Structures are given as C-alpha cells and as structure tokens.
Amino acid sequence: MKDYSLIIEKELEEKTEKIKKLEDKLKDAEEKLNELNKNLEQKVINRTVEVNKLLIQKSMFIDNLSHDLGTPLTPLMTLLPLINDEVNNPKIKEIVETCIRNVEYIRRVVNNTRELAEISTTNLILKKENLFDLVNELLKKYEVVFKSCNIKVQNNIDKNFFVKTEKNRLIQVFDHVVSNAINSMISKGGTLIIGSKHIIKKSEPFVQISIKDTGIGLSKEQTYHIFDEFYKTDDSRHKLDSTGLGLTICKNIVEKHNGKIWADSNGIGTGTTIYFTIPSSEIIFDRSFL
DSSP states (O other): OOOHHHHHHHHHHHHHHHHHHHHHHHHHHHHHHHHHHHHHHHHHHHHHHHHHHHHHHHHHHHHHHHHHHHHHHHHHHHHHHHHHHHOOOHHHHHHHHHHHHHHHHHHHHHHHHHHHHHHHHSOOOOEEEEHHHHHHHHHHHTHHHHHHTTEEEEEOOOTTOEEEEOHHHHHHHHHHHHHHHHHHHTTTOEEEEEEEEEEEETTEEEEEEEEEEOSSOOOHHHHHHTTSTTOOOGGGTTOTTOOSOHHHHHHHHHHHTTOOEEEEOSSTTSOEEEEEEEEBSSOOOOGGGO
C-alpha cells in the first residue's frame, strides 16, 4: 500500500517551496517598485524646480523687455501728437496718425505683458467684498459707452453676495470681459447680463459669475483657445485695440483665486457667456446631501 501521508507531505513541501519563491519574487518586485517611486519623486521635485526657474526667468525677461520697449515709447507717445498738430499736409498727417495708432498698440501690448508677468509672480491679498457693489462700480464707468452703443445692461447679482478677493484684480477681470462683450455688440447693440450663484467646489464655497452678451458669438474651437496668450478671434486679428492678452490676464487672476474660467457659445451669431468662479466669504451648506 502507498503511504499517502508521505505523498501529501512531499506535495506540501513542494508547494511551500513554490510559495517561498513567489514571496521572494514579490519582495524583489516591491523593493524595485519602492526604488522607482523614490526616483520618480526625485524627478518630479527636480522638474518642479526647473519649471519654477524657467517661470522666474520668463518673468524677468518679460519685465526687462517691457522696460526696454517702454523707455523709447514714452517720447514717441509725447512727440507724435505734437508733430501731428503742426502738420498741414493731409497725406503726411495720415501717416503720422498711423504711427500714433501703432505706437499706442505697442504700449498696450507692453503694459498687458508686464501686467501678466506681475500677476503670475505675486500673491493676492483676499478681502471680503460686496460683489454687487463691485460690479455696479465698474458698470458706471461704461454708462456712456453702453448708451452710445445701444447696449442694455442687467446686473442680476444678489446684493447680499460677498466674495473673498483682491478688489482691483477682480475689477480687472470684469473690465476685460465686459470690454470684449461691448466690442462684440458695438455694431448692432444688444444686451449684457451679469449673474451669479453659490456653488460648492471641493467642499469649499465659491461664487460662479456669468457675463452673457448677445454679440457675435464664438465657434467651438475659439472657446477652447480664447484664454491662450496672444490668441485673437478671427474678427479681431487685425484690430489694433486687441492685444490677445486680456482674457489670459483674466485666467491668471481667477486661478490665483483657486477658481476656474471658461467660455460658452452656441456658435457665431449666438452671443457668448464667460463663466468664472471665485471664493465666497459666506458659509454655504450643500443641500444635495439633505
């Protein structure tokens, strides 16, 4: 008769040996994985340091370039209008006026580029501000423009909405977006509607702001790119009043608030809505869980 106990014991030894080999392989794999993780973490740290250095170098380059361009622009901005006043020849006058427009465009590009670099390298000091009052302050600035362009305005922001922001920076966001909206409605007039609502984002209270116009609208591709640096939509590519940096500045300011900005449009001729989020100073309860 076979001794089954010996057979079982042998099989058990073989399986135990296999398990031990598998455990050894698993341990080796775990050690290699840990080593890879350490190397990966170090690579991420090194890359982060490199990126930060490049960003600092970029800001320094932009600052130096803006200064170098701004210095010769100052006398040009002063002298060209004086020359224009003294010129009687219509053709020469037209040439001088073209120079003035181009110098003013370069000045706007320099100022916007410098502004973008400054926003990227400085932190915001957030304070409690009444959103309705802040928007009303800006809209008063454009009252004459709205009237002359036949643009109706609705400030639908709740008077009791308070946000955490740096006031001047947030006004810049509204200023750039509203200015773009006016340009899109300048030929036929239209309606500008500014609204807001509370939202919860990553368990934190935010205010989502919408600025809706009935202007020329955007294609789907344009909505993806209008916040890119120096990007211009087809209708503004040859306009000297557009630097292609206004909405990039808006994006940087909103992201400094830990917010998000995006555009929505159903296509050319349908108007555009710009949305962005900034922190609320109120405690908001998420009622979806109640």
